[in-house]
Amino acid sequence: xxxxxxxxxxxDFGECALSAPxxxxxxxxxxxxxxxxxxxxxxxxxxxxxxxxSAEEAVIVCPMQALAIQ
Amino acid sequence: MxxxxxLKGALATYAKGxxxxxxxxxxxxxxxxxxxxxxxxxxxxxxxFADVEEGLSDPRLQNDRILGYERALTPENRVKFKxxxxxxxxxxxxxxxxxxxxxxxxxxxxxxxxxxxxxxPIIEKQIQEILTKAQSHSEIDLITDFAYPLPLAIICDxxxxxxxxxxxxxxxxxxxxxxxxxxxxxxxxxxxxxxxALIKMEAFxxxxxxxxxxxxxxxxxTRLGQLxxxxxxxxxxMVSLLTFVFLAGFGTTLNLIANGMMLxxxxxxxxxxxxxxxxxxxxxxxxxxxxxxxxxxxxxxxREDFEWHGKQLRxxxxxxxxxxxxxxxxxxxxxxxxFYIARExxxxxxxxxxxxxxxxxxxxxxxxxxxxxxxxxxxPRAEMISPTPDWLPIISFRHLGTLRVKLNYEN
Ligand code: HEM
Numbered sequence: 001x002x003x004x005x006x007x008x009x010x011x012d013f014g015e016c017a018l019s020a021p022x023x024x025x026x027x028x029x030x031x032x033x034x035x036x037x038x039x040x041x042x043x044x045x046x047x048x049x050x051x052x053x054s055a056e057e058a059v060i061v062c063p064m065q066a067l068a069i070q
Numbered sequence: 071m072x073x074x075x076x077l078k079g080a081l082a083t084y085a086k087g088x089x090x091x092x093x094x095x096x097x098x099x100x101x102x103x104x105x106x107x108x109x110x111x112x113x114x115x116x117x118x119f120a121d122v123e124e125g126l127s128d129p130r131l132q133n134d135r136i137l138g139y140e141r142a143l144t145p146e147n148r149v150k151f152k153x154x155x156x157x158x159x160x161x162x163x164x165x166x167x168x169x170x171x172x173x174x175x176x177x178x179x180x181x182x183x184x185x186x187x188x189x190x191p192i193i194e195k196q197i198q199e200i201l202t203k204a205q206s207h208s209e210i211d212l213i214t215d216f217a218y219p220l221p222l223a224i225i226c227d228x229x230x231x232x233x234x235x236x237x238x239x240x241x242x243x244x245x246x247x248x249x250x251x252x253x254x255x256x257x258x259x260x261x262x263x264x265x266x267a268l269i270k271m272e273a274f275x276x277x278x279x280x281x282x283x284x285x286x287x288x289x290x291x292t293r294l295g296q297l298x299x300x301x302x303x304x305x306x307x308m309v310s311l312l313t314f315v316f317l318a319g320f321g322t323t324l325n326l327i328a329n330g331m332m333l334x335x336x337x338x339x340x341x342x343x344x345x346x347x348x349x350x351x352x353x354x355x356x357x358x359x360x361x362x363x364x365x366x367x368x369x370x371x372x373r374e375d376f377e378w379h380g381k382q383l384r385x386x387x388x389x390x391x392x393x394x395x396x397x398x399x400x401x402x403x404x405x406x407x408x409f410y411i412a413r414e415x416x417x418x419x420x421x422x423x424x425x426x427x428x429x430x431x432x433x434x435x436x437x438x439x440x441x442x443x444x445x446x447x448x449x450p451r452a453e454m455i456s457p458t459p460d461w462l463p464i465i466s467f468r469h470l471g472t473l474r475v476k477l478n479y480e481n
Pocket of ligand 1 (some may be wrong): 131
């Protein structure tokens with residue numbers, strides 16, 4: 001399963017890290033930690049199938065609707 | 071078509087709450103002038119998707135609208151109904167950071183995506199009872215007999231209202247809700263009954279909280295009651311948050327289910343598509359949310375003077391961010407005025423955005439998905455009797471009065 005995050009739309013509310021802590025983390029300054037490794041606006045990455053439930057939860061609770069499962 | 075649109079007439083009808091198809095007006099205003107000052111409503115109106123989305127994230131627009139209520143009350147009433155305004159000031163939808171962040175945190179621990187998953191079997195059981203009750207009638211009103219009982223049962227379950235006392239609690243919450251649901255001088259007239267209900271509501275929760283502290287359960291009354299007993303929440307904040315969760319989550323979900331049913335009955339080809347492909351229920355519910363958004367206008371108050379698209383907004387002005395209009399914006403949604411249950415992508419804004427994004431969105435989605443899926447599995451041949459949608463004269467919500475159907479049930 002793949003997840004897409006739009007880092008321009010994302011405003012670092014951190015809800016995804018609460019719903020899916022194994023997939024999303026916030027860094028020490030409270031920013032989406034995926035920002036550390038990239039300057040791209042959209043990032044797509046692989047997620048283990050066993051994390052599907054928490055990934056789906058993260059998608060629906062995102063206050064900016066910045067996440068999608070592909 | 072746009073040229074012979076009677077803008078003045080439509081605006082006057084709209085301000086009276088009588089414009090039952092507001093979408094041509096929304097579109098005309100969006101293309102013409104944004105933000106648009108409405109004298110009739112006394113607020114700036116925003117209709118474009120990008121602007122509504124921006125407005126929901128702009129800290130210069132605040133949720134605290136208590137000033138607007140105080141302004142409308144006479145000096146004498148401002149003193150008399152101080153408790154009512156204070157109650158309102160602790161509603162999550164009236165708070166701003168940093169207080170908002172903290173209160174939202176308390177609710178978020180409980181009203182989460184996980185809650186919706188956990189409640190799904192309860193929702194399924196409730197809907198079976200509702201449908202079994204319906205099947206003995208040849209005709210039902212989908213509002214009172216279908217869209218109403220499910221969200222009432224679920225939100226009361228979540229809060230932890232004792233069974234058998236749901237209607238008593240709802241009556242009190244509704245009586246309080248009348249007050250924030252109005253604007254202008256009429257607030258002086260509705261305040262006494264609202265304040266009286268508030269006093270009864272406090273007694274109601276005091277009784278429940280005492281019971282739950284003695285015997286805790288997995289519900290919101292127990293949670294907030296414990297926070298209050300630890301001194302993390304004031305008694306007033308606890309009562310406000312519990313009342314607010316009911317008012318935020320009941321009518322909205324009722325309207326989602328009702329509006330979705332109405333849309334399917336008025337678009338028979340889409341209804342047949344859903345019956346043939348029940349796996350489309352997820353995207354169908356998103357399309358109901360987009361096409362007839364239960365909350366049309368999300369209100370804000372201008373915090374400080376600023377200019378927006380060349381218009382001077384003044385501190386204290388009301389701003390109405392129209393999510394219902396934004397969800398029909400052609401710039402975002404191709405064929406925005408076409409109802410299409412398989413629409414993809416569908417990043418509608420019916421649950422708001424940013425810091426105040428709806429906490430109950432996952433729960434509302436599951437309720438609507440289960441209810442409508444199960445209804446058509448049981449009554450695939452149901453037919454609508456109500457000739458035209460019976461929209462109530464309320465600008466901020468899309469709320470049907472009745473929706474009568476013949477069930478044509480075959481055992
Ligand atoms: C179809 C049903 C629903 C719709 C359309 C809806 C819509 C919304 C919208 C637009 C907002 C944002 C308001 C703002 O920005 O000021 C909101 C906030 C909220 N909703 Fe919902 N809602 C629904 C169901 C629910 C349910 C079932 C619950 C509770 C279980 C709920 C709880 C809340 C809460 C607590 C807030 C306040 C969040 C905050 O201010 O931080 N909603 N809702």
